[in-house]
Amino acid sequence: MPSKNMIRKGKRRQTVKHEYRIARDAARAAGLEPGIDPESVAVPEGYLAPIPERVVPQLDEEELESEDGVRSFAADSAAEGMRLDAYLAKAIPEISRSRVQLLAENGQISVDGEKAKSSLKLKGGEQISIEGEPRPLPLKAFAEDIPLEIVHEDKDLAVINKPAGMMVHAGAGATEEARNHGTLVNALLGHFGRMSEVGGAERPGIVHRLDKMTSGLIIVAKNDLAHRRLSEMFAAHDLEKVYVTLVQGWIRKDKFTIHMPVARDLVHRTRMTTLRKDGREAVSHVQVLERIEGRFGRFTLAEVKIETGRTHQIRVHMQSISHPVVGDTLYGAAGALKDKATDETIPLERNFLHAWRLVFRHPMTGKKLELEAQLPPELAEIADLVNS
Incomplete structure (x- = not known):
């Protein structure tokens, strides 16, 4: 026999605790003291408090x-x-x-x-x-006529100077039509027709990545054997990948190594962090090229050679030593250059990070390749401005 104190069927999810929370939130909204006695909460006869819908933040790309x-x-x-x-x-x-x-x-x-x-x-x-791939795979990538700067090409691979703003492969747009256009993959298929398929139908030829707003050299594979051998070289850190970056402030040491693990930030989930002990090993070797002081403040131009290729590695490593990459607002940098004397403000459209040099042995011939891509015009312009 049911207890006389049992909540009636259909109202079992309505509890005093829930009403207390409703009253507490209402009191706080009205600017009242939050301390509310749950016994004082008046619930009208027959009233069933609405159960709020569970809101789950969506993960981004x-x-x-x-x-x-x-x-x-x-x-x-x-x-x-x-x-x-x-x-x-x-x-x-x-x-x-x-x-x-x-x-x-x-x-x-x-x-x-x-x-x-x-x-x-x-x-x-x-x-x-x-x-593996959590989402159903998108439709097979297709060719588009998109201009590319090809730094090196042979029958097995190519090295592209990717511009900032171009995604490497399809992203997480609302529809396939929205997210599968204008990528490096689309451009590769437009130029070369066929690429390796080791990475799947949606990422033909892609061996490694660069962030959307990072420019510079990226290796792509034309056939499966070259792709597998290149992947082994990346896993063994058997390539030299050198970036040039401009960071805020003066870095004191001329040459040093940042050896800090990188993991997803549990609070700001679009960011990475070096503060979690369970992060993956990440190593960046920093060489100061020039310390700059001008009307927009102090900056350091540096080369960064990475042994590992973690997500946002250079960006989060530089932020960890209190010298975020210029323009990288995700990691605390200013979004504009500001002249304190005149209040002149110049917006920054991208991060000052460019993959300028690659050195590796050709995976098929063993020939040493040393390839470079100079600063794109928009970064060269920022370098000139901070020197003014």
């Missing part, structure tokens, strides 16, 4: 970037009490709940390092890793 085929991110606090499959279906709108269940069945989803079932109840804050 940068949060879903792959690191060696694995995408890792932290579950939002809104995931508390939710099943794993329900949370991921809300956090990644392009992925269906049934696809999450399939990935989990195949052992491709881990939570805090352990293979997870789709029915797992989350607490919020767990580290979730998805092996």
Whole structure:
């Protein structure tokens, strides 16, 4: 026999605690003191308080970037009490709940390092890793007639000087039509017709990446064998990749190494951080080229040679030593140059980061290739301005 104190069927999700929260929030909104006695909350007879819809922040493209085929991110606090499959279906709108269940069945989803079932109840804050492509693959990439600066080309590979603003491959737009145009992949197919297929139908030829707003040299593979050998070289750090950057302030040391792990920031999830102990190893060698002082303040022009290729590696490493890359507002840099004497302000359209030099052995012939791409005009103009 039911207890007389049992909440009636249909109202069992309406609790004093819930009404207390409603009254508390209303009091706070009215500017009253937050201390409210839950016993004083008056609930009209027959009133059923609405249950607020669970809002789950969606993951963006940068949060879903792959690191060696694995995408890792932290579950939002809104995931508390939710099943794993329900949370991921809300956090990644392009992925269906049934696809999450399939990935989990195949052992491709881990939570805090352990293979997870789709029915797992989350607490919020767990580290979730998805092996392979979480979304259904987009339609096969297609060719577009887009101008490219080809620095080197042979029958096995090409090296492109990618402009800032060009995505390497299809992103996470609302539709396939919106996200699969104007990429480096589209341009490659337009120029070369066929590329390697090791990276999948949506990323033909792509061996490594550059951020959308980073310009400079990127290697692409024309056939599968060259692609696999290049991938092995990247994994073994058997290439020399050198960037040039302009950072805020004067760096004191002329030459040094930043050896700090890089991981997704659990609070600002579009960013990376060096503060998590479970981050992946990242090594950047910094060489100061010039310390600059002009009407816009102090800056340092530097070369950075990276041993590893973590997401945002140089950007987060420079921010970690309090010298963010000029124009990189995501990591705390100003979005404009400002002359303190005249208040003249010049907006910065991009980060001052350019992959200017590549040195590697050709994966098929063994011949040493040393390739360079000078600063693009917009960065050369910024360099001139800060020197004025």
